[in-house]
Amino acid sequence: MRAALLYKPGDIRVGEIEEPKVQNPDDVLVKVEYVGICGSDVHYYAEGQIGDAVPEGPFIIGHEPAGVVLEIGSGVSSLKPGDRVAIDPAIHCGRCEACLEGNPNLCLNIRFFGTPPQQGAFREKLVHPEHLLFKLPPEISTAGGAMLEVYGVAIHAVDLGKVKPGYEVAVIGGGPVGLATAQIAALSGASRIFLSEPIPERREMAKKLGADVVIDPTGSDPVRLIMDLTGGRGVDVAFEAAGEAETFQQCIDVCKNGGMAVFIGIPSDDRIVLTASRARRKGLTIKMARRMKNVYQRAIRLAASGMIDPEAMISHLFPLERIAEAFEMLTGEGKGGIIKAMIEI
Template identity: 40%
Template sequence: MQNTMKVAVMRDIGKIEIEERPVPVPLEEEVLIRIKSVGVCGSDVHYFTEGRIGDYVVKPPFVLGHECSGEVVEVGSKVKTLRPGDRVTMEPGIPCGKCEFCRSGRYNLCPDVVFWATPPIDGTFCEYVTHPASFTYRIGEGVSFEEAALVEPLSVGFYAVRRSGIEPGQSALVLGSGPIGLVTLLVLLARGVGRVFTVDIYALRLEKARELGAAEVANAREVDVVEWVKELTGGKGVDVVFETAGSVATTQQTTEVVKRGGKVVLVGLPSQSRIDYDIIKVIDKELDVLGIFRYANTYPGCVDLLNSGKVNLKALITHRFSLEETQKALEFAHQNKAESVKVVVNVD
């Protein structure tokens, strides 16, 4: 096997260069994986265009990318669950396994988690990575590497829906029909929730939502969303609202569209940390407001959904680029939200 690999390295804000680096060597409980596909996440775009997200600041050189899949090419001496040739998807966050959050099963809250493409940890826009076998999951032969890379965003929707406790027969509103909004829709439908309404400002994304099975869709530029929801629910509001757009306006809207005794699930990250929020409505309606941070214990369930064909992740992919075109991929995802849903970099 070759000793060096190509890596798309962020050298400065808005600047990616292809470099040669040594192929990493797996430790005894790790596997070496040849990367096949990497999804472009909104966080990658933020780091690429702004150099930071909150307190996480990029210090170049840095490698982006964390939604990925690949093929195992080598295993460590203690790895028994995987072997060379296995087609896999990888959970990008590795917790410490020792803190109170890890011990209680909420390892997404581990303060010492090591997460790909979150400074200072390099990501996966490269040809090879090493990864713990325990966070590497085999995928079915009928699943493409592009689909397998999207298990990561699917996990966000899976975790949000699971945390909400929504049941078949209830109604849901998904604010935002980008990749996270659409995977949330897919998980809701797979869970048996038939009345799922979606909102966005881009026609292409609403078309995707309708194609995937949304009961009703609305363009927030054309309709009053609050009045639209009231019409659909007999004036009551939905049982659960999922905010995935990460905008101040939609976050504020959540208390208006949810029914009394309902639930608000906050998935998206607004551009500002402090906003006006109608706490009186939260109290008066006795709402449960849930925050979602990444996910925990979701990958096995998501892989099962994907392997069984119960979710259509392929429909989310609108544009593809090569590893050498990583800069173009990031620029395209940033500049063409109205024309794209999920951009994927195919490494091999």
Template identity: 35%
Template sequence: MNAILTRPNRAAVLLSPNHVELQDWPEPAAGPNDVVVEISAVGVCGSDVHYFRHGRIGNLVCDRPIVLGHEAAGTVVATGSAVTHLAPGDRVTLEPQRPCGHCEQCWSGAYNLCRDVVFMATPPYHGAFARRVVNPADFTFAIPDSLSFEEAALIEPLAVGLWATERLDLKPGSSVLIIGAGPIGLLAGQAAAARGATRIVLSDINPARIGLVSRFPRFTAHDAAADPAYETIAEVDAVIECSGAPTAVTRALPRIRPRGGLALVGINPTGVASVDFWPAMERELSIHGVFRYAGMYPRAIALASSGLVDLKSVITDRFGLEETAAALAKASDDPSSIKSVVLP
């Protein structure tokens, strides 16, 4: 028997807001088109923190115990009878989306917009803060030995940033303002650089994040606390809004050149914002919603493997599975924490 499978499966279970408990967990079984993966690294996302602190995001409510975590990588330990492209021992990263595959959105390639999509760690579906999980083989991707499991777990947020640049159709030589220098913003900036953007400004109010931006030679850091209207920033071809701050869009629109673009990535915690759209009208700006991603994992893996993106650069904290609550609290409360990773 595989030595890994002799260890009982365990999971960090959110029982109620701020209450995570390490529990024995059912052993996952692979269906014909699934794989079972021994998890080696899971990134802590902002959505995990919201569920941890508040038990909900909008109308998505944790009304029963749930395992969080959807940025995951590990090793295949079992495969379903119909799986031919993966085998036990393969190192993989998990795309956490499970679309229906039959609706208009899925058939058009926009499976991230499938109305019946199942997404890891989104109520009522469990995530990857566990030793082993099951995942559809078609949404499980082999990774090269050059990528660590920690890096491979962050293919998921990289895919979000990459999708934002795809939606904007960024061209070589373009200029970009990224609002919010958290993990998504930093990775979106690196994705923009990989597409050939030559002026990339990352803005934040957090001094620790501004300091981290300064470590990237291709980025210019901007202190939004000192210049909240971005008046010191010359006009840009595109803005990628990653902060979710209610005032960010209104303040950013005048900084975009005529017929430039705005990508909306950040989630406004209130769900409501008053926006002055006149600059968008008079400049004929294109506004793009960014909801997760579609078809980005192979490109994100290739980009990370090429060395054009430094995934390790955003990791600031590491925790064991039994420390999942501490990882979530750190991500919630410590301004110097950029990305926490749980290592089951």
């Protein structure tokens, strides 16, 4: 079967790999139909690593899939062939301390699609455990199902930020996760949402998804503008969703005294410099968002009810054969105007 194989930074090609087979009672064979390209995929493509995670080529990246059930194991009861499913890319052990404490996203033995050594989702078929597959209702398309991982990350981040009705929120970075975070914060009752993003197409989408004040950081200082518009108070919660060295500091700078900064983005350089005195004097709480946990059903309910439209962000659809072109655009100037790129398989 076909798969997109990353051989080295900047070199991703479609090739043939062995087809997976149902082996365990809870196994489900899925025909992958759509896979979103995440910022972490772009890091692997452009830089060849994320921190100390270094794939050895040829390696399959991608962790935002959705598809159709082809075959089920003997113990599977909740799914049948033909069902459309969203796929949770994280396989946790369920036995370690983190799992038993209710934090499967922090599992000590986790295997995650597209993170070495676990092969990813840019392929025609995959086998996955039943409990990590979520049947899509008629209201959600399969492409929309592939976006639920993005919304899951956003829901988890907003949960960490403990956003309450009336809170003022800043989102630094308007990529798909930042846009989804702004939308979930709005649905959580935030009274005013600031979003900073340099790419025009993403700023326009931010306005549609609930951001009240959208800032172009290439033309305005987002910190000064947010502080001015809040009367010098700052925001209750700031979310970093850009992964740039300066945007982590901006999150700290725009928080109110006693506020919270939630870091979602992944910086290219694993070491970033922050002004510790500013965070300390403000008495900030800083939280690191690690993927998501137990949120797929919530994302499905939001989408099925029409409270979110998971397809709205998909601006570019590429067949698997053009995956290299998609990555070239995403690593180019202005990311080619892409809001969200999706691979159709």
